[in-house]
Amino acid sequence: MTTITTYRIEDDSEEALWAALCAASNGKAEPYAFAGEAGERAFDEARVRLPWLDDAGRWASEVALVDSADASLAAMAAKITIDDGQAARG
Amino acid sequence: MPVPSRWSDIRIQGGLSYIPGEGPFWQGTEARPTGWWHPKAVLAADFLNLRCMRGSTEIALASALATTRSSAHLLANAAGVYQSFAANALAASAGVGAYIGGQITNMAYPSADLSDPRWVKTGLSVSAKSVAVLGASANAALTEDGSTGSHGATMGSAPRPISTAGLHTAFFGLEAGTRRFVQCVAGGGLTSCFITIDTQTWTVTETAGAQYVAHRLLGPYAGGARILEMTVNNAGAYAVALAINGSGTGTPGIAAPSYAGNGSTIICWGIGATPGRFFGPCIPTTAGTATRYASDVKAIASGGEPFAGFAVNALGAAMSMLAAINLSRLGDGVVRHVAELSDGTSGNRLRLFIDTDDKAAAQVVSGGTVLATAKLGSALVAGRGVLAANFDPANGLYLVRKSGLQDAAANFGAVPAGLNLLKLGSGQGGLYLNDIVEQVQVCRALTQAEARGWVQAA
Numbered sequence: 001m002t003t004i005t006t007y008r009i010e011d012d013s014e015e016a017l018w019a020a021l022c023a024a025s026n027g028k029a030e031p032y033a034f035a036g037e038a039g040e041r042a043f044d045e046a047r048v049r050l051p052w053l054d055d056a057g058r059w060a061s062e063v064a065l066v067d068s069a070d071a072s073l074a075a076m077a078a079k080i081t082i083d084d085g086q087a088a089r090g
Numbered sequence: 091m092p093v094p095s096r097w098s099d100i101r102i103q104g105g106l107s108y109i110p111g112e113g114p115f116w117q118g119t120e121a122r123p124t125g126w127w128h129p130k131a132v133l134a135a136d137f138l139n140l141r142c143m144r145g146s147t148e149i150a151l152a153s154a155l156a157t158t159r160s161s162a163h164l165l166a167n168a169a170g171v172y173q174s175f176a177a178n179a180l181a182a183s184a185g186v187g188a189y190i191g192g193q194i195t196n197m198a199y200p201s202a203d204l205s206d207p208r209w210v211k212t213g214l215s216v217s218a219k220s221v222a223v224l225g226a227s228a229n230a231a232l233t234e235d236g237s238t239g240s241h242g243a244t245m246g247s248a249p250r251p252i253s254t255a256g257l258h259t260a261f262f263g264l265e266a267g268t269r270r271f272v273q274c275v276a277g278g279g280l281t282s283c284f285i286t287i288d289t290q291t292w293t294v295t296e297t298a299g300a301q302y303v304a305h306r307l308l309g310p311y312a313g314g315a316r317i318l319e320m321t322v323n324n325a326g327a328y329a330v331a332l333a334i335n336g337s338g339t340g341t342p343g344i345a346a347p348s349y350a351g352n353g354s355t356i357i358c359w360g361i362g363a364t365p366g367r368f369f370g371p372c373i374p375t376t377a378g379t380a381t382r383y384a385s386d387v388k389a390i391a392s393g394g395e396p397f398a399g400f401a402v403n404a405l406g407a408a409m410s411m412l413a414a415i416n417l418s419r420l421g422d423g424v425v426r427h428v429a430e431l432s433d434g435t436s437g438n439r440l441r442l443f444i445d446t447d448d449k450a451a452a453q454v455v456s457g458g459t460v461l462a463t464a465k466l467g468s469a470l471v472a473g474r475g476v477l478a479a480n481f482d483p484a485n486g487l488y489l490v491r492k493s494g495l496q497d498a499a500a501n502f503g504a505v506p507a508g509l510n511l512l513k514l515g516s517g518q519g520g521l522y523l524n525d526i527v528e529q530v531q532v533c534r535a536l537t538q539a540e541a542r543g544w545v546q547a548a
Contacts, residue, residue: 002177004160030158037436037519045193045384045520046158052195064160064383066177 001084006064007077014051015041017059021048024063024072032063032073128412128544130533133389135514137180137188138414138528151180155514158386164371165189170311172372180387181371187416187529190515191370192522193384196261196362198330199375204232204243204358213241213351214334231267232358234334234351241351242273242333245363254365257303260330261369262318263360266290271335272356273347276363277301277322285320286335289356292316301325304367306419306472315359319369319419330363332356367422368524384522389512389532407505408482408535411442411452412544415475416526420448427517428477429530431509436518438506440481442489443517444470452479452489454502462502464489474528476548478541481505488538492545497538 011017018033018041025031036042043050049062063073074080127134127143134143135155142151157180164172168185175181182188200206205216217231234241260276266289277283283299287307294307301322309316322328334356336349360372373382413428423446432439437458445451448469454461464479464487476492483504490497514530515523529548536544 004177006160042519044386046386047160047383049195049381049383050193062381064177066158066160 002066004064004066004083005069006062006081006083007070007073008060008062008079008081009073009076010054010058010060010078012058014059017051017061018043020076021061021063024070024076026072128531128533128536130410130536130540131412131531132533133512134529134531136529137182138185140182140184151182154390155180156388156390158388159383161381161383163189163382163385164373166311166371170309170313170315181385187526188387188515189370189525190385190387190522190527191368191524192366192516192520193381194364194366194369194373195379195381196364196369196373196375197379198245198361198363199378199380201362201373201375201380202360204332204361209243209245211243213237213239214243216243231355232332232334233353233355234269234336236351236353238350239348240333241336241347241349242275242331244275244331245329254328255325256365257321257323257367258328259319259321259364259367259369261360261362261364261372262320262330262332263315263358263372264289264318265313265315265357265359267355267357269334269336269354269356271295271337271347273333273335274318274320275331275333276320277324277328283320283322283324285318287316287318304419304421308418317372321367321422328363330361332358332361367424368419370524384516384520386516387514389514391510408480408484409440409505410478410480410482410533410536410541411440412478412529412531412533412541412548413442413476414528414548415477415523416528417444417470417472417475418525420470420472423447425521426523426525427513427515427521428523428527429515429532430513430517431532432511432513432518433506433508434511434518438509439518440505440509441517442477442479443521444523450475450477450489450491452481452487454481454487454505456504456506462487462500464498464500466491466496466498468494468496476545478536478545480536480538480541482535485535485538488541490538490541490545492548495542495546497542499538 021033032048033043051059051061054060142149142154144154157178160177163175163181165181165183167173167183180188214232214234262274270290273284273286275284283301286296288295301324303321303323305320307318335347373380411429426444428442430439430441439455442452449466451465453463478490480488486499486501488499515527
């Protein structure tokens with residue numbers, strides 16, 4: 001059965017959030033966040049929910065990994081959830 | 091057993107150099123027949139029939155293509171019923187093809203149960219519904235009461251209006267009820283953009299509002315269901331609403347069509363709202379927003395063949411891409427990739443895409459410089475589109491389209507080295523197709539006549 005581990009990452013700005021995910025991407029073949037064609041902040045949309053401003057006024061994002069885990073994300077996550085992946089993430 | 095005739099293999103000027111369905115004679119009789127793929131194909135993904143070929147051998151799609159998507163994905167099958175595909179599984183259905191799209195978050199919730207108090211009702215009641223899936227037996231009926239006034243439901247305080255300005259797309263899953271007209275509303279203030287639909291003929295009878303950008307009406311699906319996607323460029327807070335329309339003529343917004351109700355109904359089985367231009371298949375929500383992650387579909391490298399290094403693989407220094415797509419939507423002014431072979435960067439790539447003006451194009455980029463672009467003269471139209479692109483330094487970049495056999499060509503010096511990443515339905519930097527891919531084939535370089543022959547036959 002598929003397991004999806006979702007790491008909620010929060011920071012004070014979208015830029016800081018992107019930088020944190022870039023740092024967590026170090027040494028990985030598939031980065032979570034990276035600089036786009038024009039140097040813009042880009043994310044791996046297949047695994048990273050694009051940042052949004054939450055109710056508390058903080059920028060939030062989620063990295064969802066299928067049948068795998070990431071210690072560097074776990075170290076920075078505000079929340080970690082594990083589900084069976086049968087529903088779109090809420 | 092009949093012996094293949096060499097005479098039949100002699101090329102006629104402008105025609106195919108082989109019999110369709112069979113290989114050219116230089117492959118030898120042992121190579122015949124080649125099956126459903128092009129004789130020069132090294133990889134062929136046929137999503138319409140859920141089959142795949144790599145290196146002249148049929149293999150499972152999942153053995154040749156890796157899909158990354160950290161969420162489930164709904165897609166309506168040929169019978170018009172939603173199938174659910176698990177995370178990291180390609181959303182593809184026989185007779186339909188594969189939907190390959192970018193990340194979408196449904197901000198409206200709950201998406202199906204409009205009886206929930208978070209949807210504010212005016213002049214109507216809503217029967218409960220629990221499943222936002224096409225083909226479900228019990229869909230929610232919105233029943234107008236006997237009051238004189240408007241009759242509708244809108245996002246309330248919990249499914250909050252989206253506060254940011256910009257492009258947003260609303261999703262309305264509808265079926266016919268006993269009231270003929272329904273009005274779908276989206277945008278800032280709920281007063282400036284709406285579409286009225288005649289549910290007897292399923293035609294859009296009215297489109298209004300300065301914020302309006304585009305719409306598409308899809309279906310029919312199981313039970314006669316339809317989907318309206320409606321994109322607006324809202325200036326401020328955004329929300330969606332659905333109103334029963336007694337007259338079929340519009341007065342904007344949820345406060346609209348004022349009339350005396352008589353208990354008539356419309357049916358809504360799903361509703362949604364997302365930033366951006368595309369929504370795609372329904373994304374059910376319950377107590378909060380929900381995200382369908384992007385689908386990244388890539389060829390799996392297999393022992394150096396065929397995509398472990400473009401310069402040293404069986405393709406040689408030239409190649410062709412063949413593609414059949416099925417577009418439900420155009421006019422959005424964005425680049426949409428059909429297929430791309432790159433080195434993992436946007437600086438070195440061969441790509442087949444739809445440009446911002448909806449015209450198909452093929453392009454060679456090397457060292458960050460565009461070496462050549464071949465672009466067709468007229469825009470694609472909604473429905474099936476068949477394209478073939480030759481990336482061949484010896485004969486130039488060549489793109490041909492089935493309809494009217496339009497073509498375009500450009501010269502370039504050499505294919506960039508180190509291309510080893512084949513993406514289907516997307517490219518570097520995202521730029522997803524956000525629609526249906528029926529098939530993609532990657533071939534050794536075709537002649538222009540072979541490319542024309544394929545698009546005519548496909």
